[in-house]
Amino acid sequence: MRNQNSSGGNPSITPRRGLPGMRSKLAGNAPLTAAFLGGSITEGAGASDADTTSWRTLTGAYLQRLYAGHPVRCINAGVGGTTSTFGAHRLQEHVLREGPVDLLFVEFSVNDGEDRGESIRGMEGIVRQCRRLSPETELIFVYTAADKNLTGYKPFNIAVHEEVADHYGIPSVDCAAKVYTMIHTGELDWRRFAPDGYHPLDAGHALYAGLVQEYLRQAIVPGGVQLEEAGAEETAVLIKEAEEKAVLPAPLDSRNYEYGGLLEYSAAEYSAAFRIQELQPGEPLMNWRFSTEHAHTNDPQADFSFTVTGQCAGLVLLYGPDSGIVEYSLNGGPYAEINLFDDWCLHAYRPILALFPVQAERGVLQVTVRNTGHKDSRSTGTGLRVLKLLYN
Structure with a gap:
């Protein structure tokens, strides 16, 4: 052999x-x-x-x-x-x-x-x-x-x-x-x-x-x-x-994403300002050939929440030319801002991962996300588009 x-x-x-x-x-x-x-x-x-x-x-x-x-x-x-x-x-x-x-x-x-x-x-x-x-x-x-x-x-x-x-x-x-x-x-x-x-x-x-x-x-x-x-x-x-x-050795990092996965945006509870939609023909899209159905709002007071079990949670946001800054709270803790806008957002929408801090132990994670009404100086709006939810 x-x-x-x-x-x-x-x-x-x-x-x-x-x-x-x-x-x-x-x-x-x-x-x-x-x-x-x-x-x-x-x-x-x-x-x-x-x-x-x-x-x-x-x-x-x-x-x-x-x-x-x-x-x-x-x-x-x-x-x-x-x-x-x-x-x-x-x-x-x-x-x-x-x-x-x-x-x-x-x-x-x-x-x-x-x-x-x-x-x-x-x-x-x-x-x-x-x-x-x-x-x-x-x-x-x-x-x-x-x-x-x-x-x-x-x-x-x-x-x-x-x-x-x-x-x-x-x-x-x-x-x-x-x-x-x-x-x-x-x-x-x-x-x-x-x-x-x-x-x-x-x-x-x-x-x-x-x-x-x-x-x-x-x-x-x-x-x-x-x-x-x-x-x-x-x-x-x-x-x-x-x-x-098939016998796995001990992990190199106990916080690895062995249990990572995607949830549909519909697994969250949204305030009334959100609408379900897809990107329209002619709206620029990159790095995604799957469904673009998502929850969307421009309302600066809009929010949504979801619950998962694991070591961490997160979002896949459909970010683009009119995307704004959002903030999240984990298990009732203080809110932290997320600004994912970069030079690529000037040209097209694309899915961007927002992963919240990995916890030391697995457990129930209650997440609240809300729009801030603020935006990056390069953005044309304060839109929030939720494509997927993340869990690990």
């Missing part, structure tokens, strides 16, 4: 425990589901056709060839601008809503910020939640390139994600490391590869897909040996590895 800790000579690939469950599935003909959870690069930004030339689509096509005879379904859970924190809260609705998945690619190293603890909580929350709700799922971390992570071989955001990968034995494919090497050997012009410094053109998506496929070949069909051709001893080892994977 091939050593699962061998990278096959490619320093951009760290196999760790490998994908024993995916290899064992080669012997059957059951349907397979692969999901891609990440930001805009996973969604397909930069590709000439996200459904044809993105690294996500190319990887899905490769899996279909690899598992010939199996129906293969691919879930696009990439949402531009989202972090691993939002990913952990989106996992159930955008990945697991229709049942367990076989393989989950996770890509957030570009979008996660400089807060190490928050990145740990997000990535660990994805892993632990997936292992709990879909224990047979194999995970792969994929690190794509951007200006900020081409400063060295293991820059901050990737190094933080690697902490989680090491702790849980999750394989990783470091596309940024490959790009970094190619830039410094003169093989690649970064500005032609990704003109905006983030989103690769078709050739870049193909490069990412090629690295992922190289790892999949190593992990699933090393040496071209199919499972039915392997001996009983090797099969038993693969099964044992898959069973051991």
